[in-house]
Every structure is written in structure tokens, then in C-alpha cells.
Amino acid sequence: MSEADKREGADVGQRGANGGGKSSAGSAEGHKSDELKLAAVYVSDAQYNRNVFFNTSPQCVRLYMLYNHWSLQFLVYVFIFVDLALALFEDPAFVPLPLWATYIMELICLAAFTARLIHYARIIPKQKFWKDPKNICIVVVILLRRAFRSIxxxxxxxxxxxxLFIISVLMFSLMAxxxxxxxxxxxxxGRSYFTNYGEIIFDLxxxxxxxxxxxxxxxxxxxxxTFSIFFIVYILINxxxxxxxxxxxxxxxYKKYLKEEVRQLVRAKRQKMVRAFKVLQEMRDEEPVVMQACWNQLVCVVQPNITNAHRELLWSVSDENKRGYIGKMAFLQLPDLLNIQVITLKSRTHPLEIWIPRIYSSSASRLICRVVQHRAFVYIYDFIILVNAVFIGLDEENSFFSYAEWVFLGLYLLEILMKLYTFEPRAFYARHQFWNWFDSIIIVSALVATILNSVLKPSDGYNGRQIxxxxxxxRxxxxxxxxxxxxxxxxxxxxLVKIGPTILTFGQLILVVYYIFAMVGMELFKGKITYFENSASPGSEYCGNPLLKGSxxxxxxxxxxxxxxxxxxxxxxxxxxxxxxWHVLASGFTAVTNASARIFFVIFHILVVIIIINIFVAFVLEAFFVEYTFSKGELQTSLEKKIEELELGIEQDKLDENLVEDMETCENDLGPSETVKGKPSLMFKIASKRYRTVDGLLQRMFEADLSPEDNADDEDPDNESPPGYNFPNPSYDTI
Amino acid sequence: MSEADKREGADVGQRGANGGGKSSAGSAEGHKSDELKLAAVYVSDAQYNRNVFFNTSPQCVRLYMLYNHWSLQFLVYVFIFVDLALALFEDPAFVPLPLWATYIMELICLAAFTARLIHYARIIPKQKFWKDPKNICIVVVILLRRAFRSIxxxxxxxxxxxxLFIISVLMFSLMAxxxxxxxxxxxxxGRSYFTNYGEIIFDLxxxxxxxxxxxxxxxxxxxxxTFSIFFIVYILINxxxxxxxxxxxxxxxYKKYLKEEVRQLVRAKRQKMVRAFKVLQEMRDEEPVVMQACWNQLVCVVQPNITNAHRELLWSVSDENKRGYIGKMAFLQLPDLLNIQVITLKSRTHPLEIWIPRIYSSSASRLICRVVQHRAFVYIYDFIILVNAVFIGLDEENSFFSYAEWVFLGLYLLEILMKLYTFEPRAFYARHQFWNWFDSIIIVSALVATILNSVLKPSDGYNGRQIxxxxxxxRxxxxxxxxxxxxxxxxxxxxLVKIGPTILTFGQLILVVYYIFAMVGMELFKGKITYFENSASPGSEYCGNPLLKGSxxxxxxxxxxxxxxxxxxxxxxxxxxxxxxWHVLASGFTAVTNASARIFFVIFHILVVIIIINIFVAFVLEAFFVEYTFSKGELQTSLEKKIEELELGIEQDKLDENLVEDMETCENDLGPSETVKGKPSLMFKIASKRYRTVDGLLQRMFEADLSPEDNADDEDPDNESPPGYNFPNPSYDTI
Structure with a gap:
């Protein structure tokens, strides 16, 4: 046992002793629940790869849970967005707002950030927070820590x-x-060609x-x-x-550092799970174990909206031998198990079958259902869409075509209604039914917009272009x-949709870099070039700046x-x-200031196009290969096997039928007994390739490359805070 | 033993019996040498991954060896080049030549190809050649088989x-x-903006x-x-x-197919080595083995210019237990061993030390040597180069600077002479001393060109621009x-230099695609647009085609x-x-013909930019990662260990000193005994990351991914010619 472990153990023991000191049942219960909360915080930290060294006192744990609550995190994001968006309204303004309004907004945002920071300071040990004077700076920049780190x-x-590339350009310029x-x-x-060395370098x-x-x-x-050879060689090389x-x-x-980062994440996760285990462990046959009851409570705290059946499924995967308790290794799997998205499904009957059973089960009604489910139904609507596409391409001024538009809208509405008649509505609008949602929203909005348009058209003073x-x-x-x-x-x-969310992290990076360059650009070039809405106004030919005449x-x-x-x-x-x-754009701004303005544009090109876009491409490639080539993880396989064993699996095509995704909380419990009778009313499906967190995808990327010893227990003494590791990751970046 | 093996064995046995039937010692010897040649052909096929099912009769084997001789292969390449280059001289001509000249050239080339084809037909079993009627077509296209296969x-x-991408473009166009x-x-x-659907599609x-x-x-x-959002979304998506x-x-x-291809290559290589083993095997302790003497002869036939020491090194790696014979597994390694480039080095004394020993070892002479070898010598010359760079940038019309040019030339010459004085010339100009060669060639040519220039300058009628x-x-x-x-x-x-040769295979592909498009383009657009050397001539403003006025x-x-x-x-x-x-260029050709000319340019873009350039990037990425990340192969490691064991290794820095790469033939034998006395006069170094063949690099790329059973003996009956595998790869593509 390392020193750190002993300390931790002593800590737990001491708090245990404290709890015992009060010797009242309520206090013992309270203590028990505190322990559970602490363990739950460790597990959810491991699950979402948070790396905050918080105080382990019950009060701090509660504060920390609040701190990590999604609503607070969401609020912080809103304030960050508002703060950044303020630039739109400040001078030079896109939409001018009075100065007092932007000031008040700014103050509110700053207050929110300060509150968040104080909240954070309350959670972590005080000496740790103030040990590092750069802390506040860090917190400000931290939002895009990972992205900046990539650069x-x-x-x-x-x-x-x-x-080397620059030397090559310089030498070719000299040759030119x-x-x-x-x-x-x-x-x-009519300018002289390639006579000025500086100009040549820029041109090349x-x-x-x-x-x-x-x-x-x-x-x-x-x-x-023959001179074309010079340029062809130049293009080939450079x-x-x-x-x-x-x-x-x-x-x-990118791959190397990402791998190292993921390795550290995995190790930190492991450490947290070991701590959670130490908090909850009991001795059984001289082996520290966690009992099923304790584990159940933990899971309910970590993930309040988990279904009982899902929880029992996870337990049956962890406790393979059905002993009623699990050892350390099985316990450590918990965050990974929780991160595997399991879709819980329940077969339901159509509400119309309950409300109007006789009509719904009539032969005419059943014919409708058969028609809708028939393959030809899809083909007919595909054909209608194609005809619609042709009609859209034709002139809509013709009244015939504008009538046709109503016909198409009616046809689409009819389709949705018929599908709702046939399929159970909650199944039809289940969370994973992307296309059903998409269709309905598009059609309904098109209906509303078309009606609005034709209602407003006769009224005068309305030009109707926007709608x-x-x-x-x-359409x-x-x-x-x-x-x-x-x-x-x-x-x-x-x-593409699956890669989407992970690509968005790059959106953050690019937005911030754009923001910085926009700020610097506005400082340097604001007002030098003007656009005249009215092309007849005198300056419009040279953008209001005589220096641009003829450029x-x-x-x-x-x-x-x-x-x-x-x-x-x-x-x-x-x-x-x-x-x-871009050289024409750059030349414009060079003309209105001086030649050194080029530096701004070249730096932007190097930073954004050469570095960031390449990182982006690297990321897309890597993510795409993961999607294409990786098979299911070990844990997923064992979970799937368990589902099959229990005969609770569903096939993909059944997903489209009368089954509905349902989220039960621990309170709203159906009990497991119901599940096994006859055809189970509750079924599971692994959403095998969805990742709850970005880190999930990253870890999966390098799963194969991570050596197994990285997963082994880290028993070195300064495990608690390895060098260069203390307090590096406030939780802003892991929402 | 499979049927194929039995057949093969019977074949060998029969030929053995035939040889014995003549019962003369000479014939037996001849037979022995035939067998050796057959085995050697198998080994070198395996080494260079050739896949030709040739006749195994002694005559055909000799013809086949001739067929694979580098000089004949080189000739074929020359004729292919000449044939392709003919396009430069045929109408529409870059340099016009009389018709009879190009006809004769064409005939010669065709004759050469026919000869090559007949030669090839003689080698392979007749029924195999004519079984496939497409054979001749194949042979014509075969040169770029691999490249086309990539596409x-x-x-x-x-x-x-x-x-999907096209659908997206079409939908955005409709929206636009x-x-x-x-x-x-x-x-x-002044044209109307986005009113014609076809134009919008092309623009987008x-x-x-x-x-x-x-x-x-x-x-x-x-x-x-706000309309910019439309275009930003379009750019993001498309x-x-x-x-x-x-x-x-x-x-x-690319990776998937390459892997499959390499797997097939490895298997074919293995098969050939098994056949070679069967030809040479002898029974020893109930195990088929190959004796050292036989192996030595084989290696000498396969690679006539191998040094004895190198050969013995390879043997000592194969025969680890020093038994004097090797088994099948050790024998199968031979082509890989031969493909590891081993630099054989010999320490030599400077010729001046032999010719004028007293002067060369005088203290003044030794001072020069010390100066040249000193680090400061390099720094001084780096500084001189930088000063030179500045001088080049300045105006050379000034006579001071043109004198300075002579000074710089003199300084560079002095450097080379001093280095030649200090270092052994053959070591200085060894094959791997790229920079020494580069320096000397550049300096000498600069000297010649500068002298030529100043000699020719005074003579009238010389404008001197070319020189x-x-x-x-x-400079x-x-x-x-x-x-x-x-x-x-x-x-x-x-x-970069190491990746270079493998990248060149793509050069072939791009050249052929260019060639095809150039031919089609000349058919379609020849003479429609003319360039006037004299910009005062009437048509020059609109390229001689009134349709281009104002375009x-x-x-x-x-x-x-x-x-x-x-x-x-x-x-x-x-x-x-x-x-x-490119759209401006395309619009020009569209203007002089009709709108469908765009198809030509769009197809070129899809084929070259979207597909070929992406394959190129994929290849560079993959090759770069191999260079960066792969460690040495297993065989290389064992070879290096052996070299170290025998104390024949040299460090990298010694390579720059008095050691010279030397190629001995088997005849010019120094004997191994000399090697071991005192400090060995012959040393080895593994040129660890050079690949003799493109396939070498490819195999190395996927070495890690190839499952070991692919290397296992393939004992299925139709091993000789697996389905879809018979006669697919004439040897044109593996030079």
C-alpha cells in the first residue's frame, strides 16, 4: 500500500470514526450517504474524465455535485457566448447598441464568471487554489485549453x-x-515583373x-x-x-500528443475509481469487495435516471459469478459500463387501439396500415419528391405552380398523418428517429410559413421576401x-453525424482564433475601407478610399x-x-495602410490554413477510420452477450416498429420480475457507436495502442498529485 | 505433401532422371548448374516480387534470366519513353519533324515491343499465353497496371x-x-446573377x-x-x-487494397522460395535441408556482385547453429536478407600517403587536415555562403560584384580541394555521400559555365542569356x-529523399492521365486559341478567336x-x-466551342484533383509515418546483432572518414580470413531504411498488420495457379 493510499485510508477511517463518535443512527445514516455521495462523485468524475482535486468533506462534495450540475455548466456557456457576442454590438458595431446596455451585459457576465470562480474556490482545498498565482488567468483561458494545446x-x-520551407521559398525567389x-x-x-526581391517572395x-x-x-x-519548368518544379516542391x-x-x-493525453486521462480515471472503491469497500473472505446494495445506491446517485432493468443488466455483467458482491477489478469497469449507451425499449400498443379499438382493428384500418408499411409507399413518395423538385425548379410566379405547391404540402402532411396512424406516436418520435423529426419539423414549418405568406401577401406594406x-x-x-x-x-x-459533435470542439478553436484576428484586424483596419449601399455614391468605386483607385x-x-x-x-x-x-484582399488592406499589413495576412494563413485546417483534416481522418475500422470494445461485447443471454435483445429493424424508448427513474420502478415473463415488455439495444463524451471517442481511438500496464494500479507515492499534474484541469473544459 | 508439390517433385525427379540417363559427368554437372539457375530465378523472383509462371525447362530459364536482365528492361523503358515522346513531334507539333522520321521511330518502337512480347511468349508455357485472348491488350496497358488499379x-x-456530394450541390443550387x-x-x-439553374450548378x-x-x-x-451564411454553410459542408x-x-x-495486394505478394514470394527449396533440397537426418556450398553458389548466381564477406555474414545469420546446412524456414528468409542493404566498407589509406608519404605526413600537411576537420571550418564556409547569398541578391552589373563572384568560386573550389586532400577521395565520393557529389557537381559546372560566359561575352552575335x-x-x-x-x-x-523514389510511381500514373487528357484536349480544342508572340498583331488581344473578345x-x-x-x-x-x-481557363474553351466543353474540365478535376491527388496525399502520409515510426524489422535486427557479434560494425560518424564502399564480385575474392585479423579491414553497416524496391517499402508498411498465418506454407492443391491468379502480372511492372 502506498503512502497516498494510507493517507486516503486514514482519512476515510477518521471520518468513519467521527461519524461513529456521534453514535446516533441518523448521523451514521448521514455519514453513509455522504460516503456514497463521495464515491458517486469519484465515479462520475471517472465517467466524464474530470480532473479536479476537490475537498472530500461532505459539504464540499455537495457543492461539487452542484458545481457539476448540467444547468450551471450550461449557464456558464451561455454567459461566455453572451460575452463573446457583445463584440457584435460594441463600436465598431454590426448592430449598434447604447453603451450602457453593453456595459451592463459585460458586468453581468463578469459577475457570473466570478461567482463560478468563487464556487470553484470553495470546492478545492484552499491552499491548492492560492498556491498557483496564475490560477485566475488559467480559468479565463481554460475554456479552450485543449484546442490551444493542440496548436x-x-x-x-x-x-x-x-x-526549411521558408528557405526553399527564399531560394526560389532569388532564382526568379x-x-x-x-x-x-x-x-x-503593366508593372515590371519580378524585379523586387521582397515582392517576389510574397508572390511566390x-x-x-x-x-x-x-x-x-x-x-x-x-x-x-521552358520557363514554365521553373514554376512547375516550384509547385511540386513547395x-x-x-x-x-x-x-x-x-x-x-497530433496523434502522439493525443495518445499521451488519453493515457493520462485513463490513469486519472483509474485513480478516481480506486478512491471510490476505498470509500465503499467491505471485507469479505479477506478480499475488499463492494456489495450489490451499496453498488445499486451508488449507481442511482451517479445516474438518477437509469432504469432498474438497465442497472441490473450492468450488475449482471460486473458480477459474472452471481456472488452478490464484486471485487476491485469489476468495480473499476463501472464508468465504462455507464458510458455504453443502452437503449431501453418497451413494446407499447397504439393509443388509438386503446381509445377506439373497434375502428382501429377494422379491415379498412388494417389496410391503411399495410399500405403505409408497404415498400411501394416509400417509392411513391420518393417519386413525389422528385416531381416536386422539378416543380420547384420551374417558375413559381405561374399560378398553376403555386397551386401545385399546396398539393405537395398536402401530400406530405397526409404521409405524416398516415404514418402516425400506423406507428405508435411515441415510437415514431423516439430520440433516435432523426428523419421522422426532421420531416415533421420541415413540413410543419413549411405549412406555417406558406400560410403566413399567403395571408400577409394581400396586406399592403409587406414585401414578404424574408418569409x-x-x-x-x-421546400x-x-x-x-x-x-x-x-x-x-x-x-x-x-x-458524418456521429463524427459531428467531436468536430465541434474544433469549431471552438477556430472561433477563438477568428475572434482574436477579428479584434486585431478591427484595431488595424477599421474604417479604412467602406462599403456604400448605394453604388451611385461618389466613393463607391474605390471603397471610399482614394488609395484604392484602380486596384x-x-x-x-x-x-x-x-x-x-x-x-x-x-x-x-x-x-x-x-x-x-486572399492576396487580392491582402493587397487592398496593404494599399490603405502599408506593406507591413501583409504580415497580418501571412500569419493568419500560417496559423489557420497550415496548422489548424491540417489538424482538422487529421482529426476527420482519424475519426473516420475509427468509425470505419474499429470493432466493438470488450466491455460492449460482454454487455451484448449478457443481453442476448437474457433474451432481451432486439433487432435493428424492430426499432422502427411499435417500441418506444423510455427513461425510468429509480423511483418509478417497474421491478425486474416483469421482464422475464413471456415475451419481455422491456428490451435493450446497445447504441454501439455513440459516445457520450468526446473523450470516449478519443479513448476508443487509442484503445488499441494503449499498453495494458497503463491500466494497472499506479502505486507510486506521489500518486495523489504527480509532478506537473496538480490542479491542471478545472472542469470548464469537460462539460 | 499436396498434389502440386508431388507434381513439382516428379518434375524435378524426371529431369534428374533425364540427366542421369545420359550418364556423362559433364551432363550431370550441366544439370546441376541448370537446377541452380532455376533456384536462382525463383529466389530473385521472390526478391523482386515478380509473378511470372515461366517454363521450368533449362532453355526457358536461361531466356527468362535474360528477359529479366536490367539492360533489356531499361531498353524497354527507353522505347516506351521514345514512343510517348513522339507526340511532341507529331502534328500538332511542339518541334515539327518530317513525317517519315516519326513513322520510322514509331515502327522501331513497335518492333521493340513485339520482340519483347515474343521473348516473353517463349518463356511462359504456350498454352498459358494463348489461353487468354486479352493478353496482348494487357501487355500494352500493363505498364501502369498498378497505378490504374489504385484508381x-x-x-x-x-x-x-x-x-451524395452531387446531390448536396444540386440542392444548394436549387436553394440559390x-x-x-x-x-x-x-x-x-453586369450579367444577371444566379438566374440559370445550369450556370448555378457549375458556379457552385x-x-x-x-x-x-x-x-x-x-x-x-x-x-x-446575412446571405453570406448561405455560402459559409455551403463551403463548410461541401x-x-x-x-x-x-x-x-x-x-x-487505398490502404485496404494495398494491404491485400501486399499479402498476395508475400504469399507468392513464399511459394517461389518453397519451389526453389524443393529444387535444391537434400535429405539430412530425415529433414530436407540445403547445404552451405549449394547455398553459396545460389547466392553468387542470384547476386553476382555480392562480396564474399557479405555472403558469409548472411550465411551466419541463416545458419545460427553453425551446422553447415539450413532448413526450410531459414532458407525462406533469403530474399529478405538479400534485400537488406548492407554497406561493405574497407579502410583505405589516402593515395597521397602512398605517393608522397613524407610531405603528406609533415606537420604543415597535418595542420591542414586538422583545420579541415575542425568544426570552425564548417562555420566559416556557412558564413561565406550567407555573404554570397547577399551578393547574389545585389546587382551583378556592377563590376565589383562580378569580381566577387570569382572570389566566391575560388573559395568553394579551395574547399573541395582541401577536403579531397584530407579525406580519401574514394570515400569522399562514395555512393551515399550525396552532399559531396552535389557540391562538386554544382561548383564544377558553375566554374565551367562562368568561364564559358566570360569567354563568349566579347564575341559578337552571342546574347548569352541561356548560359x-x-x-x-x-549559383x-x-x-x-x-x-x-x-x-x-x-x-x-x-x-523526403527516401520517400522520393516510391513517390515516383505516382509520377507514372499522373503522366499517363495527363497524356490521355492532352490527347483528347488536342482533338477537341486544337487551334481554337492561338498565342501571338508579337503582342502588336491584330488577333493577340482576343487570342486570335473573335469569340473570346472581352472574355x-x-x-x-x-x-x-x-x-x-x-x-x-x-x-x-x-x-x-x-x-x-481553372474556371476561367474552362470558360475560355467553352466560349470557343460550346458549353459541353465544361464536361472535359470537370472530369479532369474529379479524376486528378479529387482522386489522384488524394491518393498521392494518402501515400505521402503513409510513407512518412512508416519513416517516422517503424522500428527495424526482425531480420535486420538479427543481422545487426551478427555484425556486432563479429565486431565488424562501424558507427555512423566513421562513415564520413577514411572508409570506402566497395563492391567485390565473387571472383575477386579476398577470403574471409583477412577480415578477422586485428582491426578488421572490412566493415559492414546496415543502410537500415533504404529499400531496394518499392514493394519493400510497401511490405514494411503493412508488416505489422500482416497476420503470421499468411507466411505459413500454402499447401492447397491448386497452389500452382490459384483462381484469378494465373498469369496476371507480366514482369513489365516490377522493374
């Missing part, structure tokens, strides 16, 4: 490749200067991004065909090879349904791409990310 | 993603039509390639800021997500040396981007591959 980790390795500088070539706007850097290909080559190519190497290096680093736009978009979105009816497409879309920027009509407010800054940054024409 | 294999999986079509927006050239497809961003968005964005998914799908497929261009390029290339002196850079460059194509001065000859077609296709402005 920081990729940097050192990429920097050497980057220098020597080869073309003396030939008196002219570019298309832009060529790496392909944005000025083939224009940059044309003067030389026109002068002699555009293709170096960019691929950047991707390879970023990908490699009509929505109607059009909804086209309806066509998406065709995709669902082709199996292969559905598979691809499902994969490519003004000629291309890019005036609205400016840094005058947050929204246009973001749009501009998106355009820079897409890369094409 | 073909990637297609079925990608096709569904592609359809509905949203923007009625708003009377104008593009920058181009936006996926980012080539018309942000121009395609500007009219809508100028009309309302440009980023779908393109990443394409990469993921291509990568995944001066070469001088400039050489800048010299600066590359700085890269070598920084360790990290050297590591990256070495990795973006003509305005951008793209006239030289045409399909009038092979070279300009290739340059144009490179520009299309780089993607930027």
Missing part, C-alpha cells in the same frame, strides 16, 4: 519543416530574381497557396515555354510536397428525404470585405481561410 | 460519397436559384474547388450581409467536410549547402494556355491540377 504541441515539430529580373517583362497591369508565397496561379507564371511563360509534409507532421504530432426565403429553403430541404431512402447514403450520413480589390468589388464590424470581419476571415483571392 | 479500387467506395434568382442582382461584369461546383471564392458570393453579400471525407475514403480504400541563366541557377543552388549543416534539416530532407480568359492574357501542342497541353493541365482560375 502548441504541433508547433515545435512543424517549426523545422517550416524553416536572377532569371526574370533583367528581362524587362511586364505583368498584365502566394503561389504556394495556389491563389495567384497561373497569373504569376504567365509573363514568364509567354516569354519562353505546394505539393511541403504541404503534404506539413499535414504528415501535424497529423503525427418567402424561409419557405424556399424549407428544398424537404428534398433531402430522398437521401434517407438509399441505404448507402444513410450509412455515410450517419457516420484589383476595388475592381473586384470587394469593398464589403472589411474590418468595420465583427460580422464582416468574420466573413472576411472565412474568405481568407478558403484561400482563393 | 479502380478507390472508385466503388468513393462513388456513393460522390453521389430560389433565394437569389428573383432579386435582380448583377455580377461584376467551382466554389467547391474554391477557385471563384469570394467573387461568386459578392453580389449576394453586397445585397445583404468544400471542407466532403473533401475531407473524400480523402478519408480514398485513404482507407547566364544556368550560371544563376547554379543559387550552391546556397542549399547551408541546409546540410543543420542536423534537423538534414533529417527532414533525408526522409476573362483573354483579359487575363491566358492565350498561351492552349491545346495546340503537347507541351502547352501539359502546362495547361498542370494549371488545372493546381485548380486556381
Amino acid at each position: 502548441r504541441n504541433a508547433l515545435p515539430q512543424i517549426i523545422y519543416v517550416f524553416f 530574381l536572377k532569371l526574370f529580373g533583367k528581362r524587362d517583362l511586364k505583368t498584365i497591369d 508565397y502566394v503561389l504556394v497557396t495556389t491563389a495567384n496561379s497561373p497569373d504569376v507564371m504567365m509573363p514568364a511563360y509567354n516569354s519562353s515555354s 505546394t505539393y510536397t511541403f504541404m503534404s509534409v506539413f499535414l504528415a507532421v501535424v497529423y503525427n504530432n 418567402l426565403d424561409i419557405v424556399f429553403i424549407l 428544398v430541404l424537404r428534398l433531402l428525404r430522398v437521401v434517407d431512402s438509399i441505404k448507402r447514403f444513410r450509412a455515410i450520413i450517419n457516420t 484589383a480589390f476595388a475592381k473586384n468589388n470587394y469593398c464589403k470585405n472589411n474590418f468595420n464590424n465583427v460580422w464582416s470581419s468574420f466573413v472576411l476571415l472565412v474568405e481568407l481561410t478558403v484561400v482563393n483571392q | 479502380r479500387n478507390a472508385l466503388p467506395q468513393i462513388i456513393y460519397v460522390f453521389f 436559384l430560389k433565394l437569389f434568382g428573383k432579386r435582380d442582382l448583377k455580377t461584376i461584369d 461546383y467551382v466554389l467547391v474547388t474554391t477557385a471563384n471564392s469570394p467573387d461568386v458570393m459578392m453580389p449576394a453579400y453586397n445585397s445583404s450581409s 468544400t471542407y467536410t466532403f473533401m475531407s471525407v473524400f480523402l478519408a475514403v480514398v485513404y482507407n480504400n 547566364l541563366d544556368i550560371v544563376f541557377i547554379l 543559387v543552388l550552391r546556397l542549399l549547402r547551408v541546409v546540410d549543416s543543420i542536423k534537423r534539416f538534414r533529417a527532414i530532407i533525408n526522409t 476573362a480568359f483573354a483579359k487575363n492574357n491566358y492565350c498561351k494556355n492552349n491545346f495546340n501542342n503537347v507541351w502547352s497541353s501539359f502546362v495547361l493541365l498542370v494549371e488545372l491540377t493546381v485548380v486556381n482560375q
